[in-house]
Amino acid sequence: MSVARSWRHQVQRYNLIGTSCNSCGKYFYPPRTMCPGCRRDGEIVSYKFKGTGEIVTYTVIHTAAEGFEHQTPYVLGIVKLDEGPSLTSQIIVDPTDIYMGMRVRPVFRKLGDSGEKGIICYGTKFVPE
Amino acid sequence: MRDVAIIGVKTTRFGEMWGRSFRDIIVEAGVGALEDSGVSGDDIGSMFVGNMSGGQFVEQEHIGALIADYSGLSEGFHVPSTRVEAACASGGLALRQGISAVASGQDDIVVAAGVEKMTDVSSGSASTALAAAADREWEGMMGATFPALYAMIARMHMHRYGTTSEQLAQVAVKNHHNGAMNPIAQYRTPITVETVLNSIMVADPLHIFDCSPITDGAAAVILAPADIAHEYTDTPIYIRGSGQASDTLALHDRRDITTLDATVFAARRAFDMAGMTVDDIDLVEVHDCFTIAEICAIEDIGFAAKGEGGKLTEEGETAIGGKIPVNTSGGLKSCGHPVGATGIKQVVEITHQLRGEAGKRQVDGAEVGMAHNVGGSGATAVVHILSRER
Numbered sequence: 001m002s003v004a005r006s007w008r009h010q011v012q013r014y015n016l017i018g019t020s021c022n023s024c025g026k027y028f029y030p031p032r033t034m035c036p037g038c039r040r041d042g043e044i045v046s047y048k049f050k051g052t053g054e055i056v057t058y059t060v061i062h063t064a065a066e067g068f069e070h071q072t073p074y075v076l077g078i079v080k081l082d083e084g085p086s087l088t089s090q091i092i093v094d095p096t097d098i099y100m101g102m103r104v105r106p107v108f109r110k111l112g113d114s115g116e117k118g119i120i121c122y123g124t125k126f127v128p129e
Numbered sequence: 130m131r132d133v134a135i136i137g138v139k140t141t142r143f144g145e146m147w148g149r150s151f152r153d154i155i156v157e158a159g160v161g162a163l164e165d166s167g168v169s170g171d172d173i174g175s176m177f178v179g180n181m182s183g184g185q186f187v188e189q190e191h192i193g194a195l196i197a198d199y200s201g202l203s204e205g206f207h208v209p210s211t212r213v214e215a216a217c218a219s220g221g222l223a224l225r226q227g228i229s230a231v232a233s234g235q236d237d238i239v240v241a242a243g244v245e246k247m248t249d250v251s252s253g254s255a256s257t258a259l260a261a262a263a264d265r266e267w268e269g270m271m272g273a274t275f276p277a278l279y280a281m282i283a284r285m286h287m288h289r290y291g292t293t294s295e296q297l298a299q300v301a302v303k304n305h306h307n308g309a310m311n312p313i314a315q316y317r318t319p320i321t322v323e324t325v326l327n328s329i330m331v332a333d334p335l336h337i338f339d340c341s342p343i344t345d346g347a348a349a350v351i352l353a354p355a356d357i358a359h360e361y362t363d364t365p366i367y368i369r370g371s372g373q374a375s376d377t378l379a380l381h382d383r384r385d386i387t388t389l390d391a392t393v394f395a396a397r398r399a400f401d402m403a404g405m406t407v408d409d410i411d412l413v414e415v416h417d418c419f420t421i422a423e424i425c426a427i428e429d430i431g432f433a434a435k436g437e438g439g440k441l442t443e444e445g446e447t448a449i450g451g452k453i454p455v456n457t458s459g460g461l462k463s464c465g466h467p468v469g470a471t472g473i474k475q476v477v478e479i480t481h482q483l484r485g486e487a488g489k490r491q492v493d494g495a496e497v498g499m500a501h502n503v504g505g506s507g508a509t510a511v512v513h514i515l516s517r518e519r
């Protein structure tokens with residue numbers, strides 16, 4: 001991932017900052033600049049999520065994506081935040097301990113790097129609450 | 130709008146073809162389809178080619194022009210050629226564009242094709258290229274792979290409906306059984322439920338035998354206005370329905386993790402256009418990029434109630450001879466999955482079946498068939514209904 005592309009979303013990735021729509025009250029993470037319900041009638045503002053939520057579904061990855069090989073096996077899950085939206089994240093937990101509905105909270109972690117000389121990307125992962 | 134018919138088809142061998150290039154295989158498919166139809170290159174009005182990622186797989190873009198050039202169609206009439214991309218649904222979408230071109234009266238004879246050459250890069254690079262069909266910023270960057278996304282669908286399906294790993298395995302067993310009878314299939318070896326369950330885990334609960342492979346291959350069909358189709362062939366196959374729908378790019382934004390709403394809407398649109406229901410369909414090729422995907426597909430199209438797809442498979446109703454034969458070609462699982470070509474290959478298989486020339490795989494009395502092609506984890510779906518009757 002290029003420096004600009006990683007840097008652009010640093011604030012959102014580091015602090016779980018998404019958006020919400022003042023017109024309908026919906027929350028968005030990952031952030032959206034267009035509310036799917038209100039479209040041009042929506043009023044999008046920045047919103048910092050509490051960060052707590054629960055596991056909707058998950059998997060234990062044994063064959064990693066490129067750049068994640070040294071992390072296997074790792075747990076990937078869909079987390080539904082308490083404000084409503086869902087996101088995809090790694091869950092730092094023993095693969096045998098995770099279950100659907102498990103409460104989780106965010107932590108700041110390294111997400112990955114682009115090789116020896118590349119940049120290191122940081123962001124949010126989740127741990128049991 | 131004019132009715133449209135398929136008058137010629139061809140699929141290349143699917144597999145790891147290290148001796149053959151991207152342009153070799155697409156030309157083979159195109160020429161084969163033209164020979165099958167009896168159409169001359171001079172009659173072609175336009176071409177639409179599905180290709181997901183020439184840029185990442187062979188570092189080649191401008192695929193439309195390349196194919197026109199190497200098919201000998203960029204001189205003389207300078208045939209317009211358009212590359213169509215919707216990840217793994219690129220082929221189905223190329224067909225839909227071709228149908229529109231004929232139906233609208235823009236062109237008479239149209240080539241709809243698909244091609245992918247995936248084995249010129251390492252399997253790691255191929256997986257990275259495929260992951261671009263998901264949300265790179267908010268799924269890929271977190272370490273998601275395609276098997277992982279479908280594994281999360283499978284986990285939820287199992288939790289909610291009691292679908293079992295054995296039922297998932299039975300999808301693979303059935304598709305390998307069919308693929309073993311298909312001369313173009315990548316894997317022509319029958320397998321057992323134990324083969325699947327004892328294979329390595331890729332993303333729990335999906336084993337490697339729950340996943341479709343990385344494949345080289347190309348396929349093409351020739352379209353014509355239904356009114357003149359009999360000038361070219363005794364057995365034109367008519368396009369009765371065509372539907373397409375979109376959904377959120379990322380799995381985590383879906384209304385329901387176990388339902389592909391894009392499939393639901395695309396199928397409904399195709400049924401509405403054809404004036405048909407699931408009861409009219411004699412066989413279907415569905416997008417089984419993973420075993421769970423076939424189970425979701427047969428539920429979302431309506432062959433089984435939600436949650437009953439595993440059971441329908443277990444009871445043998447999706448096998449040849451069952452209530453609704455699914456993936457007689459071997460599906461993506463056994464026939465192979467050259468992503469841009471898959472949507473066209475499905476339609477070629479349905480055409481062979483409806484013409485009654487599918488050999489050992491033949492479904493007796495097949496009159497109406499369906500093809501269902503999905504992009505990514507379900508952000509695009511394309512459904513076509515084909516029939517012997519106009």
Ligand SMILES: [Zn+2]
Binds near residue numbers: 022024026036039
């Ligand atoms: Zn809104």
